[in-house]
Amino acid sequence: MSLLIVGSIALDTVKTPVEEHSDLLGGSASYAAAAASYFSPVKLVGVVGSDFPKSEFDFWKSRKIDTAGVQQVEGKTFRWSGEYAWDMNTRETRSTELNVFEKFEPELPPAYRETDFALLANIAPALQMNVLKQIQRPRFVVADTMNLWIETTRKDLDALLPNVDLLILNDSEAREMVKETSLIKAGRRIRESGPRYVAIKKGEHGALLFGEDEFFSCGAYPLEDIHDPTGAGDTFAGGMAGYLASTVRKVTFTDLRKAMIYGSVLASFCVEAFSLDRLRNLTMEQINERYETFKLMSQFEGAE
Amino acid sequence: MSLLIVGSIALDTVKTPVEEHSDLLGGSASYAAAAASYFSPVKLVGVVGSDFPKSEFDFWKSRKIDTAGVQQVEGKTFRWSGEYAWDMNTRETRSTELNVFEKFEPELPPAYRETDFALLANIAPALQMNVLKQIQRPRFVVADTMNLWIETTRKDLDALLPNVDLLILNDSEAREMVKETSLIKAGRRIRESGPRYVAIKKGEHGALLFGEDEFFSCGAYPLEDIHDPTGAGDTFAGGMAGYLASTVRKVTFTDLRKAMIYGSVLASFCVEAFSLDRLRNLTMEQINERYETFKLMSQFEGAE
Numbered sequence: 348m349s350l351l352i353v354g355s356i357a358l359d360t361v362k363t364p365v366e367e368h369s370d371l372l373g374g375s376a377s378y379a380a381a382a383a384s385y386f387s388p389v390k391l392v393g394v395v396g397s398d399f400p401k402s403e404f405d406f407w408k409s410r411k412i413d414t415a416g417v418q419q420v421e422g423k424t425f426r427w428s429g430e431y432a433w434d435m436n437t438r439e440t441r442s443t444e445l446n447v448f449e450k451f452e453p454e455l456p457p458a459y460r461e462t463d464f465a466l467l468a469n470i471a472p473a474l475q476m477n478v479l480k481q482i483q484r485p486r487f488v489v490a491d492t493m494n495l496w497i498e499t500t501r502k503d504l505d506a507l508l509p510n511v512d513l514l515i516l517n518d519s520e521a522r523e524m525v526k527e528t529s530l531i532k533a534g535r536r537i538r539e540s541g542p543r544y545v546a547i548k549k550g551e552h553g554a555l556l557f558g559e560d561e562f563f564s565c566g567a568y569p570l571e572d573i574h575d576p577t578g579a580g581d582t583f584a585g586g587m588a589g590y591l592a593s594t595v596r597k598v599t600f601t602d603l604r605k606a607m608i609y610g611s612v613l614a615s616f617c618v619e620a621f622s623l624d625r626l627r628n629l630t631m632e633q634i635n636e637r638y639e640t641f642k643l644m645s646q647f648e649g650a651e
Numbered sequence: 652m653s654l655l656i657v658g659s660i661a662l663d664t665v666k667t668p669v670e671e672h673s674d675l676l677g678g679s680a681s682y683a684a685a686a687a688s689y690f691s692p693v694k695l696v697g698v699v700g701s702d703f704p705k706s707e708f709d710f711w712k713s714r715k716i717d718t719a720g721v722q723q724v725e726g727k728t729f730r731w732s733g734e735y736a737w738d739m740n741t742r743e744t745r746s747t748e749l750n751v752f753e754k755f756e757p758e759l760p761p762a763y764r765e766t767d768f769a770l771l772a773n774i775a776p777a778l779q780m781n782v783l784k785q786i787q788r789p790r791f792v793v794a795d796t797m798n799l800w801i802e803t804t805r806k807d808l809d810a811l812l813p814n815v816d817l818l819i820l821n822d823s824e825a826r827e828m829v830k831e832t833s834l835i836k837a838g839r840r841i842r843e844s845g846p847r848y849v850a851i852k853k854g855e856h857g858a859l860l861f862g863e864d865e866f867f868s869c870g871a872y873p874l875e876d877i878h879d880p881t882g883a884g885d886t887f888a889g890g891m892a893g894y895l896a897s898t899v900r901k902v903t904f905t906d907l908r909k910a911m912i913y914g915s916v917l918a919s920f921c922v923e924a925f926s927l928d929r930l931r932n933l934t935m936e937q938i939n940e941r942y943e944t945f946k947l948m949s950q951f952e953g954a955e
Binding site: 549551563566604605607 | 874947
C-alpha cells in the first residue's frame, strides 16, 4: 500500500572532519522517502524553491516517488548547514535558512487524501497535524519529532500525539520529553501520553520499541566507518514506515519488530556516504543481506 | 565443571541519592562468585582480614563456593566507598583502603590447580597472571579489567592478553585501550591484540561480543529502577564464566552468546538491591524467566 510522507526538503551543506559538500539533497522527507521507496510506493508532500535541481525530481521518479504533492514556488529552497565533531557523534548547526519553507502550507492533492499509511517526518507538529487532518481515516500514522519541537511547540506536539500510532524519537529527546533518565521509564511514559507505540533511536546502540505489554530491543548494524550521519534518523523512520505500509493486514507488534530492523538496515546504508547518495540505488538483495546479518548478530538460540 | 575465580573481596560503603549502607560484602570476586554459583561449582581465591564476617563464609558455603583458596589474615579487609550521582550513571570513589589486599599473594590450594575454567575477575593484571601460572592447562580463561590497569599497568595487561580466551571490559575502557571512538573498531582491534573473544559491556545499552568472524549484540534487561549499580560488571563476568563452565564440550560462539545473556540476566538482578543481596537466593526459575524475556525482546522472526 502507498505511504504518504510529509516533511522538509532541503539543500544541505555538510562538513565532517575529512570532507565538505554543498547543496546536497537533504531534509527529513527526502531521506524518509528514499528509504521507504524500497518497500512501498511513496506520495511525497513538501515545498522546494525555484533553485531546486530538476535532477532530483528525476531521481524521485526513478524511485516511483509521487511528487504531485511537492510544491515548487518562487524563491530559494530550505537550506541547512552543519559540521560534525571529530568523533562524528556531535554536530553543530552552522546555519538554517527556512526560505520557501517559512510559508509552507501543505495542501494534499485529491489522490493523496485516501492514503492508508502516513509518515509525518520531522517538521513542526502544527504542520504534521495540518496534513493529518487532510487524510481520510489513515490506518496507521507514524510521526518523528525533535528536541526543537519538544522545547518550543510542546502544546502542538501534545495535541498531535493521541493521533499517532507510532512515535519515533531519539534517546535524548525521549529523556527530555518526560524528564526521565531511564529510557525504559521514558519510553513507557511517552506511550501513556498518546501514541500506541514508541520507538527510541539510540544511534550506535540500536533502538527500543515499546508497546502496551510488549518490548523489543535491537542493536545497530556493526559499521566501522561513518561518512555522514546526517539523515540517519529520518532514514530509520522512512524504512520503518515503508515496511509497515507494505504489510497487508492490521499492523502487529511483530510487523513493528521487523520494521525496526529494516529501518536500522536503511539507516546503516545512509551513513556510509554523504547526503542520501547510498540510498539512491540499493538493491533488495543488499537490504536483505543486512537484515540477515541482524538475525545472526541477535539470535542466541539455534544459532549454530 | 568447576570454575576458579580470583579477584578482590571487599567491604563496601555505598551511597546513592536515596540510601547509604556500610560494610556490605563487595569486591569483584564476591560478585562474580555469587553469580557464577548458579551455574557451576566455584573455587574462590582471595584475601580477607580478621574483621571479615564469618556469616559471609556461611553464605559462600550455602552456595557451594569452595573457600579453601580464601586466605584470612591479621588486619582489616579491603574497603571501598563510593557515591552515585542522581542519575545513577556516574559515581565517585570516596575512599579505597587496600589493607590486607596490599600484600596479597595468591597461592592456589593443590585441589585448585587442575581447574578447567578460570575467571580472572578485576584485579591487577600481575596478580591475574600469577594465578593463571599456577593453573595447569586451563581450558578456557575469562579475564575482566578496568581503566586503572589500562592506565597504570598496561605492560602487565598486554602480557596477560594472549593467555586470555575471553576479555571483558566496558565501553569507555575499550575505547581508551585502543584510542578508538567506534566500539566496533575497538572490539575488533582489542581482539587482534590477543584474546580470542572480546565482550564489551555497555550498561543500559547491553553488550557486544566479538569473535574472529563472528559478532553478537544484545540489549540490557529493561529495568525501570536501579538501587545499586555496584558490581554489575563483575556479576556479568561471573554469570558469563559460570555458564561457560557448565558446558561440556569445546566452547563455541553459540555458548558465548548464551553466556552473555546469562551474564546480563544476573547483572539485572544485581542492581535491584544493595551489595549482592539480590544474588544471595535467586532460583533457576527466576533466572530462566528473564532469559526467556531476553528471547522475546530480541527476536523479530517467528515472534508472533
